[in-house]
Amino acid sequence: MIMFLIRKILWATATLAVASVLVFATLEIIPGDPAQVMLGINATDEAIAALRQDLGLNKPVLERYFSWIFGMLQGDFGNSYTYSVPVNELVADRITISLPLALLSLLLSTVIAIPLGLYSASRRGSLADTSIMALSQVGIAIPNFWLALLLVYFLAIWLQLVPAGGFPGWDAGFVVALKSLLLPTISLALPQAAILSRITRSALLETLGEDYIRTARAKGLSTGATIWKHGMRNAMIPVLTILGLQFAYLLAGTIIIENVFYLPGLGRLVFQAISLRDLIVVESVVMMLVATIIVINLIVDLAYLWVDPRLRHRSA
Amino acid sequence: MKTMKKLFAAALVTTALAPLVLAGQAIAAKTSLVMGMALEPPHLDPTAGAPAAIDEVVYANVFEGLTRIGSKGEVLPALAKSWEISADGKTYTFNLHHGVKFHDGSTFDAEDAKFSLDRARAEGSTNAQKALFAGIDSVTVKDANTLVVQLKTPAGNFLFNMGWGDAIMVAPETAEGNKVNPVGTGPFKFGSWVKGASVNLVKNGDYWGTPIALEKATFRFISDPAASLSAMLAGDVDAFANFPAPETMPQLRADPRFKVVIGSTEGETILSTNNTKPPFNDVRVRRAIAHALDRQAIIDGAMFGLGTPIGTHFAPHHPAYVNLVDQYPMDLEAAKKLLADAGHPNGFKATLKLPPPTYARRGGEIVAAQLRKIGIDLEIIPVEWGVWVPEVFKAKDYDLTIVSHTEPMDIGIYSRDAYYFNYSSDAFNATIAKLNETTGEAERYALMAQAQKIISQDAVNGFMFQFAKAGVWNAKVNGLWENSPVQANDLTGVSWSD
């Protein structure tokens, strides 16, 4: 167990290190000059030179890399070129949107998908099953930004039920804020739910084919009890995997949705930062995301151990 | 089915919540305004950056200059209540208002004014428009409320220049902090800035000038045209001074909730051409292009009819404007012939680098399609501003590009050496030099006309259209500017009628 954790954490750090090099290197070759962008087209060369000096863009590559790394190790992610405020602050702002959004979507998709998946697995071949699966097929195929488009058009513009986008900030009142996250959540959640429900179904069907299910039946357990006590937990493993992946995706992969609803979230922060060549922001945020994803994977691994004692044994 | 169910559920939830929120908005709406903007400013100090977004938030609202530009483009007194110009046109004496206070409570006087000007023109200043101050020889404080500016040479547009956002007045104590916490003399104080979302301004209680109606003003940043539309329709935003999606005008106009005002801007939208790069160094090729452009089609297609065709680099609403649109009428045969003469009977390949704005990306597609008709095959390369500026504008590594030149009265750029058009004409330079020394209006206009004709003759760039400003705002809002002679959203006159 301890060994397992230590090994995992070692690998995680190694991964992070490699990732940091990758990120930094990629952004080194990215064309475009932040100073230039900030000062605009009529800026004089000396003004730009002066600004580059201020931003420390003239230092040698290695020096900048290491100062970046060591900064991060001390929790200092540098200052945004364009906003000239600490990246931490920026991220802190944005995370209050991205995180709830991700969590809400995950929650929504889970509460939709798992029951549906279990239901159609237990009613395999029934009309309900086939229609749910047909729906999920479509659900998987719908690009979330298209769904978002339609939702905005019908619910926000046509029916005027919810704001079409934007985020008033949590201090504008919990309900108000939540309302503005409603559509984004739905458009993110539904396609995910479609995938999740299929996984759940097939995972459960897989386990229901196992010998120990027959054993349980032979013990006199009812179908329901068998599924509940002997099917579910064993079926959780693939579901957990997908949940992990989906959370990671939702945290970072929401750029497009954030753009549709002009939510000031992490994804959009990076997106803007890239176009403004606010490299330090891009680097730091991407690194944070990578770190988060790694942590999520770690949690998922631990969840495996909780679910499946055999792994505990193997990874002891 | 599942989807529908969710939609229905969503509908239920939200209908339950709707009343509270709407009510809340209705009351708040009276003295507060939410202004939509396409781009978020990187920071809020107009003296340290070019992006129009900065001025559009703080100019005239938070910061004021000695003079200011009125909605018609006229020069009006601001912190300077009046001024005298010496006979030789080289000495300007400004009389400043009394009892003006910065938002931090410190008083504004000639010392601050001198500081502001000197700071802007100083060595290593990061002012994006240092050119504006290049003409200044010295700045002296006569007394607390009198400032004397000595110019090297007479400059006809000096007062106009002083009205630019880059020439606003700042206090020595707070100047450095203006990027994140702007401290000016204007009717609004800086409130808060939700990065990536909005900037909030609040009424400045002890404003020296005529008090304003609004208690609170919010600038919300919405990069995406579609999002802007939904925001407008959903009532999240009260006004867009310059609505990014012209195609939606008919729809918005039809909606009684909104007032749609098409105004003029200083934005000459042109097909910028690299005048030294073959084959574009051949005037016949450039003229061929001019003949091949169907301006109206471009305006209809890219701007959905918003905009005025131009034949030169000058704002049509300016009294000195000369209509040269018919110098190169749409005529493919003529164009083909010119190309043939220039030695390109079968046309040629070239690149067209397009910056992000809709007018450029859409216009680009149309231009490409039109030039294809005379055998010029353009490869479209979309670029971020962050690439466009260094590559195209600085390094001049481009064939053609499309951009809207929004600075007011900027025909002078054609005389700058090594400007990104790579255009140089002694005749033109002479004209501009003369213009700069002339102060008399009539003579100035004559010279301007001459300048316009020269660049049109040389077909320096593909002159396409004057960018129209599609202002959209809540029908109950009064006092927003219809035109934008300078990059600004002057909210001083805005109020709600009910």
Next chain:
Amino acid sequence: MTGFFQTAMRNRSFATGFVITAMVVLMAAVSFLWTPYDVTDLDISAKLKAPGWSHWFGTDHFGRDIFSMIMVGARNSIAVALVAVIIGVGIGVPVGCWASARGGLLDEALMRGNDVIFAFPALLSAVMITAIFGPGAINAIIAIGIFNIPVFARLARGAALSLWPRDFIMAARAAGKNKTRITIEHIVPNMANLLIVQATIAFALGIIQEAGLAYVGLGTQPPLPSWGKMLNEAQTMMSFAPHMAIIPGLAIVITVVGLNLLGDGLRDVLDPRLVRKRD
């Protein structure tokens, strides 16, 4: 083969998926030779026509025929997604096989390399890549393809690991064949089913991802149309030209559904359980 095909067509989801996919591919293929209208030819005067006889799917804001654009767009979507899959398979499978064959440190190293790629938020990184190397189909392909690699690498490795201890591999080794040869003769053929199924899924995903990139303006560039870009342009015109937004969206959904059905069908028909996935 024909025999296989007949049995396969008896599987409902395979049949449906196959028909849909075939239609899309056909559309794309035809678009090389013929489209109702030239998609690079703008006719501003005919813009925003609703679907009708002259233009089955109507026209867009430049007066281009949307049906023609859908046809050419299909070409583009398929090309991008397909090549992205090929990249994934072409690099991922050899890596996976190699790792499983050699085991030990090399295996660890390769799989860790995978984890590194996996740790990157795919879409975000795709955006970064295209932003760096400039938008365009090629870069979109690369951006999508890179994140296909670890998927196939893991799949291949898992399958191979479960195959190596099999008796028939032992027999092959007793026949003195080296690992490379065994991999080619025995391992790969036996994981083919898994790969085919995964490939169709990756293909479908690729189409959605391409649409996403194009939607944020980082995909295929004009004058060539792409479904994602069409959606982006349609947004602001939904209220008065909804067909511009709905038709490309449906095109994407239908195509992806088709591919997914095809994948599911193949899974049932080929029964990849032959080699159990384990990792």
Next chain:
Amino acid sequence: MLDIDGLNLSIGDTPILKDINLSIEPGQILGIVGESGSGKSMTALSAMQLLPEGSKTSGSVHFNQHQLLDADDTLMQDLRGDDIAMIFQEPMTALNPVHTIGDQIAEGIMLHDRAERRDAMARTIGLMERVGLPVSRFPLTRYPHELSGGQRQRVMIAMACAQHPELLIADEPTTALDVTLQAQILQLLRSLVEEQNMGLILISHDLAVVAEMTDQLVVMRNGEIVDQGPTGSILRAKKHAYTAQLAEASSHIPERSQPPVLSELATEAGLAPLICGRQLIRDYPTKRSNLFTPAKPFRAVDGVDVTVYPGQTMGLVGESGCGKSTLARMLLALDPPTSGSIRFNDLELTTATVDELQAARRNIQVVFQDPFSSFNPRHKVERLVAEPLYLEPGLSVAEKQNRVVAALEEVGLQASALSKYPHQFSGGQRQRLAIARALITRPALIIADEPVSALDVSIRAQVLDLLTELRERLGLAYIFISHDLSVVKALCDEVLVMDTGRIVEHGNASDIFDNPQSAAAKMLVEATPDLERALQNRPSGSR
């Protein structure tokens, strides 16, 4: 108590069972024997009403006064695990890996007796003691994967007997286990039957087992009962042809025309050994338990000497996990020994170059246990059988094909098989294919790893005959690995008994079988069920 009358079963439209009639009384042990596909398991499952989906039944199954066919779930759920319990073949998969054994045993108790968890656990402890898993050594919090196969089967039994069922159905309960474990489990079942006076239906493919265990016997074939009655009389009389055939096959000894090749005679005759392993050791690395103490490797083979002379058949017996297969892989030069030497003819395999090895491999071929997994399902016979010819480069396609045809004929298959896929053959035929593949390079030595243990008895007999005949005709030497002494006895000249990586006994087959010396050998011999012995041991006529 249980009375099956005219039971017909079909799944889809394929008939599985035809007109089954049988009954069992409390305290009675009913055996059902038959080869795979005879429908013995289905018969049992129909009593549990756990038949696969889409199965249609007719006739009647009465348990006490209940009609079980098409009984509603609630009734069946009351009976299952309470009055009728079942033990399955695969102990490895029959237990839920994610629940502790305690929970899984207690589950039934809590379900049927509405017992408190505490009481249920208390009773569970008792049961564990009874089935020989004292909680002192096997706490209830153990998970299945922490137990061996035998221990798991005991857990299954505890689970089944928790409610003192009137009827216990055991479907091949010991097939997956070593003979020694098999003996223990059967012993346990017998005693449970006696003390709880329950009825036991024992399903098996092994006549010897049922002969030892059962009072009544039912012989099934292709879904029909071909013979039935008191075990003793049935097996003695062998009235029915099929019964006779089974009996013959299960104790079949291929007759041999040549005398056994014995080592000492060979040495006297100055024969050079064909293959000779000296002091063979093979270690496998294990995961280190913590950072600081280095993991100590697991020693699978521990200083083994093995010598086989040309034409000799050397048996290698031992319980699973004793190192048999590892040793085999080393002799095949597929797995390098940690230390020790292997000489084949004059070649030292452990240091040989690739080319030398290729040459040697031509003379050492292998036949595996599982006829299903030993062929690449995607290749045709022609290619499969030809695979070892890779060792003889430069053969033309025609030559290859001839060799394949020849090899197929050796094992009694027609050339028509060439273009077929492995799944088109029965298990027995596949094992013939495997042998053909081994023969094709004309090897001097074939290492056969449990070549018949996956086959039904009749098929097994045929394959054994084939192996014998080939040996005599081609002068092959075998290393014959098995856990089943009876088979070894039938085939081998000499036997090596292996235990925990060591050779504990070496001698000629009959000696070891008749008076084993080492403890391991004794246990094996003891445990190996033997039809004759079983029949002798039981009082004439049925109990």
